[in-house]
Amino acid sequence: MRLSTAVTVLGATLSHFTAAVPVQDSPRQRLLDGKPLPAKYRKNPPNPYRPGFRDPDDSAVDSIGRKLDPLPYRNGDGASVLGPWNRERARQNPDLVRPPSTDHGNMPNLRWSFVDSHIRIEEGGWTRQTTVRELPASIELAGVNMRLDEGAIRELHWHKEAEWAYVLDGRVRLTALDYEGGTFMDDLSQGDLWYFPAGVPHSLQGLSPNGTEFLLIFDDGHFSEESTFLLTDWLAHTPRSVLSKNFRNLPPDIFAHIPPSERYIFQSTHKPGSLPSEFPRGKHVKRSKQKFTHRMLSQPPHNTTGGSVRITDSRNFPISKTVAAAHVTIARGALREMHWHPNADEWSFFLRGRARVTVFGAEGSARTFDYQPGDVGVVPRNMGHFVENVGDEEVEMLELFRADEFRDFSLFQWLGESPRRMVADTLFQGDREAGERFLKAVEDGGKDEVTLPPKGGGGDEVEEGREDEL
Numbered sequence: 302m303r304l305s306t307a308v309t310v311l312g313a314t315l316s317h318f319t320a321a322v323p324v325q326d327s328p329r330q331r332l333l334d335g336k337p338l339p340a341k342y343r344k345n346p347p348n349p350y351r352p353g354f355r356d357p358d359d360s361a362v363d364s365i366g367r368k369l370d371p372l373p374y375r376n377g378d379g380a381s382v383l384g385p386w387n388r389e390r391a392r393q394n395p396d397l398v399r400p401p402s403t404d405h406g407n408m409p410n411l412r413w414s415f416v417d418s419h420i421r422i423e424e425g426g427w428t429r430q431t432t433v434r435e436l437p438a439s440i441e442l443a444g445v446n447m448r449l450d451e452g453a454i455r456e457l458h459w460h461k462e463a464e465w466a467y468v469l470d471g472r473v474r475l476t477a478l479d480y481e482g483g484t485f486m487d488d489l490s491q492g493d494l495w496y497f498p499a500g501v502p503h504s505l506q507g508l509s510p511n512g513t514e515f516l517l518i519f520d521d522g523h524f525s526e527e528s529t530f531l532l533t534d535w536l537a538h539t540p541r542s543v544l545s546k547n548f549r550n551l552p553p554d555i556f557a558h559i560p561p562s563e564r565y566i567f568q569s570t571h572k573p574g575s576l577p578s579e580f581p582r583g584k585h586v587k588r589s590k591q592k593f594t595h596r597m598l599s600q601p602p603h604n605t606t607g608g609s610v611r612i613t614d615s616r617n618f619p620i621s622k623t624v625a626a627a628h629v630t631i632a633r634g635a636l637r638e639m640h641w642h643p644n645a646d647e648w649s650f651f652l653r654g655r656a657r658v659t660v661f662g663a664e665g666s667a668r669t670f671d672y673q674p675g676d677v678g679v680v681p682r683n684m685g686h687f688v689e690n691v692g693d694e695e696v697e698m699l700e701l702f703r704a705d706e707f708r709d710f711s712l713f714q715w716l717g718e719s720p721r722r723m724v725a726d727t728l729f730q731g732d733r734e735a736g737e738r739f740l741k742a743v744e745d746g747g748k749d750e751v752t753l754p755p756k757g758g759g760g761d762e763v764e765e766g767r768e769d770e771l
């Protein structure tokens with residue numbers, strides 16, 4: 302929490318305690334002086350979900366890290382819960398149970414967790430999806446989380462949508478045929494990407510020792526992993542006489558024992574060999590000139606004061622014409638700054654850490670959501686938002702867009718690069734002195750995608766309002 306915020310909390314709510322608290326070196330004075338609080342206030346902040354707790358600044362509370370049970374009390378209002386109550390869900394959604402006082406209006410739900418998706422279990426793997434059916438705001442993109450054990454194969458298939466993917470763990474082998482009939486094969490590891498344009502036939506296979514898990518993104522939220530075109534499904538629904546004719550008049554009996562229906566994911570009979578040993582050898586085989594894969598995490602990051610950003614889109618991964626991506630890390634106490642995306646909805650996937658996001662939708666509407674690993678968020682295009690690290694570890698996330706290029710606008714940069722009097726008149730007619738301080742802070746700032754408040758201006762040791770304790 303920023304020091305100035307802490308001071309406001311204390312200043313606003315401590316006035317009736319000041320008589321009892323010695324002024325010299327009191328916790329309040331220490332905050333005002335920018336000195337660290339005594340350990341007792343840092344280590345054991347009081348439970349903020351009580352009737353008497355006040356925090357007019359709506360600071361984040363890490364209810365999971367602190368093992369707190371959020372309750373709907375806010376600044377003297379609210380009441381306890383009498384009816385049935387899902388404590389686990391409440392703890393995961395502290396900002397739905399007690400929304401910041403700034404939340405308002407009819408913003409639809411913008412959060413889903415893959416753990417609430419149906420898992421399709423197959424031989425040697427599983428798959429689950431987050432589409433417009435799970436999360437109605439997921440209109441532009443659909444996500445699939447898939448696991449293939451060592452040797453397990455996602456069978457040869459294609460689909461109407463383009464497919465982008467990020468390897469979450471392990472190693473995976475890809476095969477594909479490009480539009481010119483070139484053969485493509487590559488092995489990928491954690492942090493690597495692939496992209497197959499619509500219709501490109503491909504397969505996936507888990508490599509040793511434990512196979513792989515990855516996130517697939519399709520450029521249409523109505524995508525369904527049940528509706529892909531599978532080799533086995535097609536052959537099972539083609540007259541054998543035609544199969545015979547298509548494949549050089551082989552006797553129809555050759556096809557007597559092909560799978561009667563789709564295989565989808567299945568265990569292979571052998572461990573995959575090296576790439577060169579598995580490369581097809583027919584006399585018409587040629588190597589694809591396309592680059593369907595990219596090492597995203599090997600890109601040097603753009604470092605910011607509070608984290609790092611890697612952007613992969615058609616500028617550095619030319620084949621990825623319909624999916625743009627950013628890999629973002631947000632340090633403890635840092636904020637993916639207030640911004641918006643002008644060209645596409647954001648589909649975010651949380652890999653590590655705990656975060657809260659408030660989405661601003663114009664007409665006074667705003668709603669806050671909490672995310673943890675395995676969760677999906679959507680932010681409709683142009684809606685202002687931030688991502689605040691509220692936990693005790695780094696947040697790592699992917700921001701995905703149905704777009705050829707990643708684009709965002711930074712609020713901080715915009716205000717720093719607008720005429721001073723315009724900004725001051727808009728925001729600070731009520732307090733000229735505050736306006737001066739604000740303009741000084743933003744004018745030399747520029748864009749800082751993941752921002753960490755400078756030391757002295759705040760500090761993450763200071764926990765949120767503990768006023769009735771001081």
Ligand SMILES: *[C@@H]1O[C@H](CO)[C@@H](O)[C@H](O)[C@H]1NC(C)=O
Pocket residue numbers: 510511
């Ligand atoms: C493979 O999985 C087993 C069982 O989950 C685990 O003990 C082992 O560490 C894993 N090996 C690697 C290299 O990840």
Ligand SMILES: *[C@@H]1O[C@H](CO)[C@@H](O)[C@H](O)[C@H]1NC(C)=O
Pocket residue numbers: 601602603604
């Ligand atoms: C960014 O930060 C990483 C990790 O701290 C560091 O290795 C790298 O050199 C930095 N890059 C630049 C351009 O400063």
